Amino acid sequence: xxxxxxxxxxxxxxxxxxxxxxxxxxxxxxxxxxxxxxxxxxxxxxxxxxxxxxxxxxxxxxxxxxxxxxxxxxxxxxxxxxxxxxxxxxxxxxxxxxxxxxxxxxxxxxxxxxxxxxxxxxxxxxxxxxxxxxxxxxxxxxxxxxxxxxxxxxxxxxxxxxxxxxxxxxxxxxxxxxxxxxxxxxxxxxxxxxxxxxxxxxxxxxxxxxxxxxxxxxxxxxxxxxxxxxxxxxxxxxxxxxxxxxxxxxxxxxxxxxxxxxxxxxxxxxxxxxxxxxxxxxxxxxxxxxxxxxxxxxxxxxxxxxxxxxxxxxxxxxxxxxxxxxxxxxxxxxxxxxxxxxxxxxxxxxxxxxxxxxxxxxxxxxxxxxxxxxxxxxxxxxxxxxxxxxxxxxxxxxxxxxxxxxxxxxxxxxxxxxxxxxxxxxxxxxxxxxxxxxxxxxxxxxxxxxxxxxxxxxxxxxxxxxxxxxxxxxxxxxxxxxxxxxxxxxxxxxxxxxxxxxxxxxx
RNA sequence: GGCUCGGUAGCUCAGUGGUAGAGCGGGGGACUCAUAAGCCCUAGGUCGUAGGUUCAAAUCCUACCCGAGUCACCA
Numbered sequence: 001x002x003x004x005x006x007x008x009x010x011x012x013x014x015x016x017x018x019x020x021x022x023x024x025x026x027x028x029x030x031x032x033x034x035x036x037x038x039x040x041x042x043x044x045x046x047x048x049x050x051x052x053x054x055x056x057x058x059x060x061x062x063x064x065x066x067x068x069x070x071x072x073x074x075x076x077x078x079x080x081x082x083x084x085x086x087x088x089x090x091x092x093x094x095x096x097x098x099x100x101x102x103x104x105x106x107x108x109x110x111x112x113x114x115x116x117x118x119x120x121x122x123x124x125x126x127x128x129x130x131x132x133x134x135x136x137x138x139x140x141x142x143x144x145x146x147x148x149x150x151x152x153x154x155x156x157x158x159x160x161x162x163x164x165x166x167x168x169x170x171x172x173x174x175x176x177x178x179x180x181x182x183x184x185x186x187x188x189x190x191x192x193x194x195x196x197x198x199x200x201x202x203x204x205x206x207x208x209x210x211x212x213x214x215x216x217x218x219x220x221x222x223x224x225x226x227x228x229x230x231x232x233x234x235x236x237x238x239x240x241x242x243x244x245x246x247x248x249x250x251x252x253x254x255x256x257x258x259x260x261x262x263x264x265x266x267x268x269x270x271x272x273x274x275x276x277x278x279x280x281x282x283x284x285x286x287x288x289x290x291x292x293x294x295x296x297x298x299x300x301x302x303x304x305x306x307x308x309x310x311x312x313x314x315x316x317x318x319x320x321x322x323x324x325x326x327x328x329x330x331x332x333x334x335x336x337x338x339x340x341x342x343x344x345x346x347x348x349x350x351x352x353x354x355x356x357x358x359x360x361x362x363x364x365x366x367x368x369x370x371x372x373x374x375x376x377x378x379x380x381x382x383x384x385x386x387x388x389x390x391x392x393x394x395x396x397x398x399x400x401x402x403x404x405x406x407x408x409x410x411x412x413x414x415x416x417x418x419x420x421x422x423x424x425x426x427x428x429x430x431x432x433x434x435x436x437x438x439x440x441x442x443x444x445x446x447x448x449x450x451x452x453x454x455x456x457x458x459x460x461x462x463x464x465x466x467x468x469x470x471x472x473x474x475x476x477x478x479x480x481x482x483x484x485x486x487x488x489x490x491x492x493x494x495x496x497x498x499x500x501x502x503x504x505x506x507x
Numbered sequence: 508g509g510c511u512c513g514g515u516a517g518c519u520c521a522g523u524g525g526u527a528g529a530g531c532g533g534g535g536g537a538c539u540c541a542u543a544a545g546c547c548c549u550a551g552g553u554c555g556u557a558g559g560u561u562c563a564a565a566u567c568c569u570a571c572c573c574g575a576g577u578c579a580c581c582a
Contacts, residue, residue, distance in 0.1 A: 021582040257582035357541035417546040501542050
């Protein structure tokens with residue numbers, strides 16, 4: 001059986017509203033999934049992480065029980081993703097029975113094989129951070145977290161531990177033999193040094209509160225991270241739907257933010273191995289979006305409501321900007337002025353105007369009917385382009401992919417200036433005019449196909465303006481053959497520009 | 508403090524041993540199909556600092572300076 005393409009985002013911790021960063025990771029996954037679907041089977045999973053003390057606290061502060069709180073928040077997240085034209089195949093919530101049941105099963109399996117064992121955890125505990133601290137880490141007897149600094153209390157409790165130390169050597173070995181399984185390099189290096197320092201077993205149960213998945217047989221709830229990581233396999237029906245599980249696991253790409261690399265590249269593979277399953281092919285820890293260089297965060301209060309951006313620029317423009325602006329993996333700075341500039345220059349002037357000027361000329365000179373192709377060799381220059389774009393996408397180099405696509409945008413604009421259709425029309429050189437107009441329409445058709453994963457809605461509009469109905473999401477190998485656009489196709493140019501120019505005062 | 512990444516033209520960045528690059532901004536030009544859009548020409552920057560290796564370094568090594576991140580939650 002051929003394996004499907006499986007891409008995941010982290011499941012999002014819903015102790016508050018979503019911000020642009022959540023949208024970012026999910027959009028990236030969507031681009032990957034959409035591209036993968038043109039080639040075959042793909043599965044895209046996202047969801048929400050709903051357990052743990054902080055969710056319980058947030059619910060309490062809102063005067064709600066945790067489940068009601070979560071039920072009210074989840075639609076906001078789903079709405080956000082819908083606003084950005086994200087099409088996931090599954091959305092898992094960690095409070096769903098299908099997840100809880102399997103997490104408990106995992107816990108039992110590991111208890112049976114000895115990787116989960118009963119121990120005593122003693123130490124200084126900060127209830128806010130749900131963390132035990134070493135005495136040496138405390139600052140004046142208080143929690144060392146600079147954003148917390150609360151009093152800590154001495155706790156001694158029986159707890160369930162995961163035998164992470166047992167996987168220290170296997171992990172080192174795996175990292176050494178799979179130097180590209182954690183990307184980018186900086187994340188890999190960070191994790192390697194952690195492995196070299198040595199791993200300790202850690203507690204995976206909590207007794208101080210009860211908002212979590214009950215430990216089978218009693219004794220508190222399961223630590224929220226242990227619960228959360230398992231979503232990637234519970235959603236596939238691990239241990240229940242073997243055919244489905246084998247089809248997609250191990251995951252092709254697991255996208256994460258760089259701050260949770262430790263959980264996904266050290267703890268996660270250890271748990272999987274303990275279950276007898278494989279580690280994912282690739283964990284990619286991307287960088288942060290910063291606001292003019294400043295970290296965006298709930299605590300900093302500078303989080304921008306993504307819906308506002310959608311209203312202002314349109315979802316596809318934001319998708320484009322997020323993938324075009326930075327190198328995926330590195331931090332990049334965002335501002336409305338930057339979005340506006342790329343919007344006007346690249347989407348409006350380069351792409352939108354290209355479509356409009358082409359269709360306008362076609363309407364004027366050929367009544368909007370696609371002419372017969374000519375003897376030009378224009379298309380030959382781009383035979384390899386789809387392959388290069390696809391390669392860049394699957395290599396998670398989205399910026400490079402878009403730059404490659406823009407090579408065609410530029411070439412088409414240049415072609416108009418060089419072949420001067422208005423001159424050809426006056427001179428009555430019908431054959432040359434036909435040939436040019438065909439090249440332009442066909443080039444735009446290619447653009448729509450390659451841009452569809454990035455800007456699904458706008459690509460769809462281009463497709464319709466070209467007078468096409470189906471095939472936008474088909475296999476590139478079959479669709480992107482130069483000459484695929486049929487002569488006599490009746491185009492349907494839109495009254496309004498694809499990306500109307502934004503009149504903005506650049507602050 | 509340990510570790511990681513970065514410091515290249517005004518701005519954002521690409522470039523990992525062999526004559527310094529792109530986009531944007533700025534300057535100049537020719538055109539008119541188009542969202543006053545597009546096209547052509549134009550950027551001469553001690554490649555953070557100081558040493559070292561080499562026939563040759565932005566590109567390798569050492570030290571240092573500056574910035575960001577990470578080591579506890581956070582896309």
